[in-house]
Amino acid sequence: xxxxxxxxxxxxxxxxxxxxxxxxxxxxxxxxxxxxxxxxxxxxxxxxxxxxxxxxxxxxxxxxxxxxxxxxxxxxxxxxxxxxxxxxxxxxxxxxxxxxxxxxxxxxxxxxxxxxxxxxxxxxxxxxxxxxxxxxxxxxxxxxxxxxxxxxxxxxxxxxxxxxxxxxxxxxxxxxxxxxxxxxxxxxxxxxxxxxxxxxxxxxxxxxxxxxxxxxxxxxxxxxxxxxxxxxxxxxxxxxxxxxxxxxxxxxxxxxxxxxxxxxxxxxxxxxxxxxxxxxxxxxxxxxxxxxxxxxxxxxxxxxxxxxxxxxxxxxxxxxxxxxxxxxxxxxxxxxxxxxxxxxxxxxxxxxxxxxxxxxxxxxxxxxxxxxxxxxxxxxxxxxxxxxxxxxxxxxxxxxxxxxxxxxxxxxxxxxxxxxxxxxxxxxxxxxxxxxxxxxxxxxxxxxxxxxxxxxxxxxxxxxxxxxxxxxxxxxxxxxxxxxxxxxxxxxxxxxxxxxxxxxxxxxxxxxxxxxxxxxxxxxxxxxxxxxxxxxxxxxxxx
Amino acid sequence: xxxxxxxxxxxxxxxxxxxxxxxxxxxxxxxxxxxxxxxxxxxxxxxxxxxxxxxxxxxxxxxxxxxxxxxxxxxxxxxxxxxxxxxxxxxxxxxxxxxxxxxxxxxxxxxxxxxxxxxxxxxxxxxxxxxxxxxxxxxxxxxxxxxxxxxxxxxxxxxxxxxxxxxxxxxxxxxxxxxxxxxxxxxxxxxxxxxxxxxxxxxxxxxxxxxxxxxxxxxxxxxxxxxxxxxxxxxxxxxxxxxxxxxxxxxxxxxxxxxxxxxxxxxxxxxxxxxxxxxxxxxxxxxxxxxxxxxxxxxxxxxxxxxxxxxxxxxxxxxxxxxxxxxxxxxxxxxxxxxxxxxxxxxxxxxxxxxxxxxxxxxxxxxxxxxxxxxxxxxxxxxxxxxxxxxxxxxxxxxxxxxxxxxxxxxxxxxxxxxxxxxxxxxxxxxxxxxxxxxxxxxxxxxxx
Numbered sequence: 008x009x010x011x012x013x014x015x016x017x018x019x020x021x022x023x024x025x026x027x028x029x030x031x032x033x034x035x036x037x038x039x040x041x042x043x044x045x046x047x048x049x050x051x052x053x054x055x056x057x058x059x060x061x062x063x064x065x066x067x068x069x070x071x072x073x074x075x076x077x078x079x080x081x082x083x084x085x086x087x088x089x090x091x092x093x094x095x096x097x098x099x100x101x102x103x104x105x106x107x108x109x110x111x112x113x114x115x116x117x118x119x120x121x122x123x124x125x126x127x128x129x130x131x132x133x134x135x136x137x138x139x140x141x142x143x144x145x146x147x148x149x150x151x152x153x154x155x156x157x158x159x160x161x162x163x164x165x166x167x168x169x170x171x172x173x174x175x176x177x178x179x180x181x182x183x184x185x186x187x188x189x190x191x192x193x194x195x196x197x198x199x200x201x202x203x204x205x206x207x208x209x210x211x212x213x214x215x216x217x218x219x220x221x222x223x224x225x226x227x228x229x230x231x232x233x234x235x236x237x238x239x240x241x242x243x244x245x246x247x248x249x250x251x252x253x254x255x256x257x258x259x260x261x262x263x264x265x266x267x268x269x270x271x272x273x274x275x276x277x278x279x280x281x282x283x284x285x286x287x288x289x290x291x292x293x294x295x296x297x298x299x300x301x302x303x304x305x306x307x308x309x310x311x312x313x314x315x316x317x318x319x320x321x322x323x324x325x326x327x328x329x330x331x332x333x334x335x336x337x338x339x340x341x342x343x344x345x346x347x348x349x350x351x352x353x354x355x356x357x358x359x360x361x362x363x364x365x366x367x368x369x370x371x372x373x374x375x376x377x378x379x380x381x382x383x384x385x386x387x388x389x390x391x392x393x394x395x396x397x398x399x400x401x402x403x404x405x406x407x408x409x410x411x412x413x414x415x416x417x418x419x420x421x422x423x424x425x426x427x428x429x430x431x432x433x434x435x436x437x438x439x440x441x442x443x444x445x446x447x448x449x450x451x452x453x454x455x456x457x458x459x460x461x462x463x464x465x466x467x468x469x470x471x472x473x474x475x476x477x478x479x480x481x482x483x484x485x486x487x488x489x490x491x492x493x494x495x496x497x498x499x500x501x502x503x504x505x506x507x508x509x510x511x512x513x514x515x516x517x518x519x520x521x522x523x524x525x526x527x528x529x530x531x532x533x534x535x536x537x538x539x540x541x542x543x544x545x546x547x548x549x550x
Numbered sequence: 551x552x553x554x555x556x557x558x559x560x561x562x563x564x565x566x567x568x569x570x571x572x573x574x575x576x577x578x579x580x581x582x583x584x585x586x587x588x589x590x591x592x593x594x595x596x597x598x599x600x601x602x603x604x605x606x607x608x609x610x611x612x613x614x615x616x617x618x619x620x621x622x623x624x625x626x627x628x629x630x631x632x633x634x635x636x637x638x639x640x641x642x643x644x645x646x647x648x649x650x651x652x653x654x655x656x657x658x659x660x661x662x663x664x665x666x667x668x669x670x671x672x673x674x675x676x677x678x679x680x681x682x683x684x685x686x687x688x689x690x691x692x693x694x695x696x697x698x699x700x701x702x703x704x705x706x707x708x709x710x711x712x713x714x715x716x717x718x719x720x721x722x723x724x725x726x727x728x729x730x731x732x733x734x735x736x737x738x739x740x741x742x743x744x745x746x747x748x749x750x751x752x753x754x755x756x757x758x759x760x761x762x763x764x765x766x767x768x769x770x771x772x773x774x775x776x777x778x779x780x781x782x783x784x785x786x787x788x789x790x791x792x793x794x795x796x797x798x799x800x801x802x803x804x805x806x807x808x809x810x811x812x813x814x815x816x817x818x819x820x821x822x823x824x825x826x827x828x829x830x831x832x833x834x835x836x837x838x839x840x841x842x843x844x845x846x847x848x849x850x851x852x853x854x855x856x857x858x859x860x861x862x863x864x865x866x867x868x869x870x871x872x873x874x875x876x877x878x879x880x881x882x883x884x885x886x887x888x889x890x891x892x893x894x895x896x897x898x899x900x901x902x903x904x905x906x907x908x909x910x911x912x913x914x915x916x917x918x919x920x921x922x923x924x925x926x927x928x929x930x931x932x933x934x935x936x937x938x939x940x941x942x943x944x945x946x947x948x949x950x951x952x953x954x955x956x957x958x959x960x961x962x963x964x965x966x967x968x969x970x971x972x973x974x975x976x977x978x979x980x981x982x983x984x985x986x987x988x989x990x991x992x993x994x995x996x997x998x999x
Binding site: 017049052053054055056057058060061079080081082083084085086087088089090091092093110111112113114115116117118119120128131132136137139140149152155156181182183184185186188431550 | 552553554555556557558559560561562563564565566582585586588589590591593594595596597599610611612613614615616617618620622623629633634637638641642653654657658686687688690691854868904917936948949951967969970
């Protein structure tokens, strides 16, 4: 795909046919995805979420020597106030000590400009920021108001760019345009691909590089990778993954977060792009492959020994460095095993609930430290294998036996057995209400309620240790339902309580009432309750 | 006045202010009729940047919201609002629903008022709803505080023929944007109760919607800010005839004495009662405050100070540090967006400063605050002996800390945003608040000992 001719990326609804609301049977879900008609699904009761403007700051807000100009009313961008100080620490940990910290402006639109148009104010603002701060980049984040009143942001950027020294990157991120907030990552990558990388190439072509320098750059390129570090990768992750890749003889560029604008000039000088999260990076790596012929690795997140091993082998094999990877893995795993030794005993027989982003939740956390994973909450839906977790070891009183006690004021729950008899049995997976539940169901129980046609297509429970997944809706929540829709493997319904379609069989309201106390807490408190329950059962298990 | 480009605005939008205010009201659930993301964007700023206030009941990501998307922008969102309002009334246990409209809803021309009216007419036993205009292009979060109370006073409060002599409404302390709102309300209520008054603060745990519904019958509304809450108090007066008067936010014994005396004069309170109260409170206050005198003199805790904040905090803090802590205010920066006329009028309130005209500036942008300071204190000239701004202190928000460090000044985050402190019950108003503030300021200076 090459979508850079557009002013902004397509929404994920458009590009991936993703949706963030669904209520119905697994059959409906599969059929709907095939026919591409899930997009219109909606809720009768919905709750506050983030928007793509907010999420686009996950990349744009980290680029040093840059300024973000929110083109909109004064509140758009105010989320940055809550971590204005954090940025400095984060930059410093990457060795960025430039003068411009977390700098942002608002065009502060008022009622008059809403009527008369705000392009003139945007022009003046760009000139003023360039004069006042002299940043290398200015991201112009377009909010709902200019998108509705029809400001031509691209036109303004074209007019003003010759008059300023900063490079202007327009971000088309009006919140109302997509319900899949992860579109934000595409928005920022689109601007980087379109305005920054291309431009870097121009300047590179003009540079006076000697033949020797060019040869050395080409040689370096043969053993260099880009490690993409959007949002869910901390500094600690960057350091560790770089260390591992260095360990098999590779050089690493860590991009795009916290990377100074001039670092993007080197983004093409690599042999491979390495992403650990499709939700973040698929738009970028696909474009890099299409435009510059740079392949990518994007299959797992290196958490735990098994997945780190898989990740390392995949990269090493690309570079024909299998032997180096073998040596590194043997040494590292031995060290990890020793370090985990004291924990293993404490964790053995314990049940853990994992709540994390889609990939993290999908991969076994901790890697063989003796515990079992009872359930997982993930931010979006992916095909995940599931297997029943074996029952409790004999003679462990209280373990997993009954449900933990209700909290005060909580309405009585139906028992798992009763819920299993409901016609749309799969919904319960998203609504475990804290019983160590679905993970302990026997396979035939798990399949109960799935219409026969689909049941036939279900994969046999694989040997892998991957128990049930309880999808969650976090800030990243609406990522990519489309990827789930592999027939027979896509059984995890969205748990946003009350997520029936408007024309659904049961109203969202009544669905919600079934599952929650009166407070309109969404998944947050469900997970909280799960955690509480898990914690309480852990407590009881402790001798 | 056309609004200017603004650097790191120290406010959110009207919707954010309205949401924070509604979240603080007893048993009231907000319903946002706005774009996807408005709730989260403003919620994060109002909670995280207000000393980790927390989302409260039905706040944060739990806030019911219509989440307007492209189809509503094209086809209108009234139906969606109606659906959401009825679903919320079904699901969310509250005694009042507050529909807050955002920019998108107001731009596409939804008649949210009609939807709310229709709901109220057909709601049967369900709780009533009110409508608050929270479009960000109409005003900032402080404006949103006023807009919320104005809607509440116009559409929810009952008219009552009889005025209750001993009851006052306390306005002008906007939840979240006054980071210390909770503690301030507690202390101000304590003080007014000491004068024999019953205080309707709206937002404290022992307030109730029933009490708020009877706000109109109060003897008067006391607005402890020259700007915030005034519009709401005026609406209450206009609709229900409840009089109001404004005072400054009192911090410290002197400011609180002036506050108490003004309240007593306005409400014609018994002078004996008032003087007894002041005597009792001041004895208690100075008994504790005096303890710092030794250290203050021995190790010299006097400082040059720059005060940065909204008008109420700029006034209250600069008065406290100059008149009660003995410090030397060099520059007072008011961060509100106000027009020229209001600037002149507000500058007049700083009469306690030596030369208010040159010491008080109105700046919204951090980098311009640094510039204004540099104009007053040009960088060190060459040579061995020079006039330096030292020892110095900056009382401002978290956004001013880096600059404070750059001029070698101590720093305490007091005005919004405060993302580097946790604030639970602490307040800075009145007597107890001034003791806390003194502790906090001097502890910064003494932290290295």
